[in-house]
Amino acid sequence: MKFFRILGRSIRDAFKSVGRNFSLSLASISCIIITLVIVAMSIVVSYNVENISNVLREDLTIVAFVSNDADEFVVKKLKLDIEDISNVDKVTFKDKSEIKNEMMKEDEAFENAMKTWDEEENPLQHTYLVKVKDIEEITETATAIKNLDGIDVVKYGEGMVDQLITVFKVAERASIIAVIALVLMTMFLIVNTIKLTIFSRKREISIMRLVGASNFAIKLPFVVEGMILGFLGSILPVIGMIYGYKTLYTYFGGKFFTDIIKLVRPEPFIYYAALIVVGIGILVGMLGSSRAVRKYLKV
Amino acid sequence: MEFIKFNGVTKQYKNGVVAIYDLNLSIEKGDFCYIIGGSGSGKSTLIKMLYREEKPTRGEIILGGLKVNKLRNSSVYKLRRKLGVVFQDYRLLPKSNVYENVAFALEAIGLKKRDIRPKVLKAIELVGLKSKLRDYPDNLSGGEQQRVAIARAIVNEPKLLICDEPTGNLDPVMSMEIVKLLEEINKKEGTTVIMVTHDKTIVNKRKKHVIALKEGHLFKDYKKGEYIDEIL
Known part of the structure; x- marks a missing residue:
């Protein structure tokens, strides 16, 4: 008191x-x-x-384009190789025909241009969508993926990030x-x-x-x-x-x-x-x- | 019964000045004691050591069984609650009235408001200022201001009242009134009073216990009723 x-x-x-x-x-x-x-x-x-x-961190994705020369074995092996990289969180494969269909749905112009493509003619590439654990190490991870055999190009909005x-x-x-x-x-x-x-x-x-x-x-x-x-x-x-x-x-x-x-x-x-x-x-x-x-x- | 005891007390300030030298004295409980002496005789240092404003360099001071010199800084307040101090310059709060000035002493130690009021009124009545409760210090005479300071000093019913030249700023008539008031407190409440003064007339008229200091030494300890004739 x-x-x-x-x-x-x-x-x-x-x-x-x-x-x-x-x-x-x-x-x-x-x-x-x-x-x-x-x-x-x-x-x-x-x-x-x-x-x-x-x-x-949740949205940013590395898109790895698989070379069209890669055979089916290389494409499948690539998934394991990417998953082995320490900063990789999740890997999703997207088939090039799946990408074609998605693009056709998005835009009528794409639809007109792509509807006649068959599997052989489709110039698009198979892709791996890769999520990373640490966004600050995304550049190193992208470089590691790019160095894998069978990967053509890697994109992740590098400059902006x-x-x-x-x-x-x-x-x-x-x-x-x-x-x-x-x-x-x-x-x-x-x-x-x-x-x-x-x-x-x-x-x-x-x-x-x-x-x-x-x-x-x-x-x-x-x-x-x-x-x-x-x-x-x-x-x-x-x-x-x-x-x-x-x-x-x-x-x-x-x-x-x-x-x-x-x-x-x-x-x-x-x-x-x-x-x-x-x-x-x-x-x-x-x-x-x-x-x-x-x-x-x-x- | 010894209430205050100085055993071989020496006080040397940091600048090397020795204000009190090997002082031995005792004051009885309920005593009214004057401390006299010229400037630089050590009067103020002596009472400052009593309320632990200063610490002795050597020796022992006992007040009501308490070794004052051994008190830790954090416990000094416990000692000060048992004593009241009055100064020559009154030290009142100019923006507070008589009642507030006296009540301040009890508020500061955290007393309940309902306990403060009766104590303050009793103290103010004792010093004869009941009619000036709401007056501010500026509207009071010197004597009245000193009465307020005395009321503040006794409001917590201290065992010891220390007065450092309380009549120093007052004319002879007012001075005598203040002294009589202090004597009344001493008699009525049984409070031990120590009063430092320069005024030999008062000391000789009242014929109380007198301790005379000279250059830091105990010059003479006059028992009650003795006449002081030495010029100090």
């Missing part, structure tokens, strides 16, 4: 103090807002990148660096805000010490103040993130320019992300104020 009384008093004092040092509090809150906006964007981007990578992976990685690293730099800057500002509060309440603190308030009771209001600053700073980024992402999702119809890049559904993802942003705000505020209390509050 005593703990809750001290906590209640600390919360009351912390709110008073935020109001008393309003300009510095506002500076801290503004800095937290900027930090958390970047954090929120990073969370949204990295979760979507993760999602896109997963989708790509490599570029996408590079862009995602750069975006992820840049956002992590920006977040760390901003978190440090925010903590520095919070330390200074709390330092000012400590100085403005010097008399109060000295009386508290004299009358026998515990160190915990003396320190708590300042730590709570840091947490309040963090919480207040997280409100705008969270609102911006929830409405911004929902609007973006609706505007793009759930995908980002192409069908390959599908956005994560806003619910419940965005609410979990909001909780993380609020949590980070409070944590940064708490760490900043704890540091100031350790440094400037001699109790």
Whole structure:
């Protein structure tokens, strides 16, 4: 009970103090807002990148065209050889007549051109559709397949995949660096805000010490103040993130320019992300104020 | 019965100054004791060591059976709950009224609101400020402000009241009123009172136990009723 009384008093004092040092509090809150906006964007981007990578992993297929010179034995042996490659997940064979039929169904022009082809005349090639386990090693896997006897050509959208992976990685690293730099800057500002509060309440603190308030009771209001600053700073980024992402999702119809890049559904993802942003705000505020209390509050 | 005991206490500050040198003294429970001495005699250091604002370099301080010098920093608050301290400059919260200033001492140690009110009212009544409950320090005279500080110091019913030159900022009439108030607290509540002062007139008029310090040494320990004539 005593703990809750001290906590209640600390919360009351912390709110008073935020109001008393309003300009510095506002500076801290503004800095937290900027930090958390970047954090929120990073969370949204990295979760979507993760999602896109997963989708790509599921959708991306290496198409290996079997040479028309290969006999039936070579074609069958190729399946085993491809399956032996360590990064290969699943191998599916497609007969060239099956491909012809599918193409004829897709387009009338194809149908007119292909309907007269018999087995001998069909210039299409048997193909193996190969799924990989690790998308980042797709180039090596494709090369290994291409080197097999009986494989003519291998296609997997090589340029695009490599570029996408590079862009995602750069975006992820840049956002992590920006977040760390901003978190440090925010903590520095919070330390200074709390330092000012400590100085403005010097008399109060000295009386508290004299009358026998515990160190915990003396320190708590300042730590709570840091947490309040963090919480207040997280409100705008969270609102911006929830409405911004929902609007973006609706505007793009759930995908980002192409069908390959599908956005994560806003619910419940965005609410979990909001909780993380609020949590980070409070944590940064708490760490900043704890540091100031350790440094400037001699109790 | 010995309530406070200094056994061979020496205090040397970090800059090398020795404020107290090999001090031995004792104060009885329920005593009213003046500590007198010139500037730099070690009066303030002595009382600071009592409420563990300073630690002795050597020797032992015992307060109500508790070895003050052995207390860990994290436990100092337990000692301070058993004593009250009053300063020359009152140290009141300017934005809080009389009631709030006194109640602050109990809020800070986490007392329940319903327990705080009767204790605060009792302390304020004892110092004679019942009619000024809602007044702010700026609207009070020096003597009244010191009364608020005394009320705050005694509100938790301490065993020991330490007063560091409480009359230093007051005129002779007000000073005497404050001294009488402290004596009343000493008598009514049985609180041991230690008062540091420069004012020899007060000391001689009241004829209490007096400890005189000079350059960090115990100059003389006057028993109750003795007349102080030395110029310190």
